[in-house]
Amino acid sequence: MRKFQVKKKAKKSHQIRQQIIKTAAKLMYEEGVSQYFDAKRIAARRLFKQGGGGSFRVIDLPSNGEIANALAELAQLKEGDARTARLFAMRIVALDIMENLSNFNPRLIGSVSTGRIRVSSDIDIHVFTDCFEFLEEELRRIGWHYETKQVLVQKNGRVEEYTHVFIDSAFPVELSVYPSNDLRVRGRSSTDGKPIIRMKAQVLQALISNEHNEAWVNYLQTGEIAGISDHCAL
Secondary structure, eight states: OHHHHHHHHHHHHHHHHHHHHHHHHHHHHHSOOOOHHHHHHHHHHHHHHHTTOOOOOGGGSOOHHHHHHHHHHHHHHHHTHHHHHHHHHHHHHHHHHHHHTGGGOOEEESHHHHTOOOTTOOEEEEEEOSOHHHHHHHHHHHTOOEEEEEEEEEETTEEEEEEEEEEOSSSOEEEEEEOGGGGGOOOBOTTTSSBOOOBOHHHHHHHHHHHSHHHHHHHHHHOOOTTSOGGGOO
């Protein structure tokens, strides 16, 4: 009897976990919730409220990776082929930016590198320099319109200030500016806790060629970018 009760409890816990995953993914996709933890917490509260109350423990919430997978599946279901085309276009834009900023060791991170984009996704690139003025000079020389913002980040028990650059492009682009020495240091992903994958331009180009071969060949031959409107051309 006790064994049956344990199984029943485990099954119910699994069902609740799946509901939280599904609801959290919808919150991030449809309502613009940007942080996994916030999405999980809001989803759990909504579900428990609908179920007549109760409480939950943070330890019982699903992992960020589970929500990321559900979010990718939801985006693919909602957008279909349009999402694939947009991913190609975002990767081409990212490649162009990285090639233009090659002196600053650019590295692509986030959803554009993993392919887990959604409508609100932006292009996240790390750049490295010990003199921000050099980067600004290059941005002005290229002719890109941009804005800067100082962001406070807690690192190794200290709060440090970093500059983020937002480039006016076909898609939202955010450059996170780090000191040159940080090129050898990788933080951990909020999705799976593993070291962040930072992709070089050469690796990104190989990825595009492999995953978007037909669109890539067409781009090389014609300069046309599938998934991007004419008024957003590079």
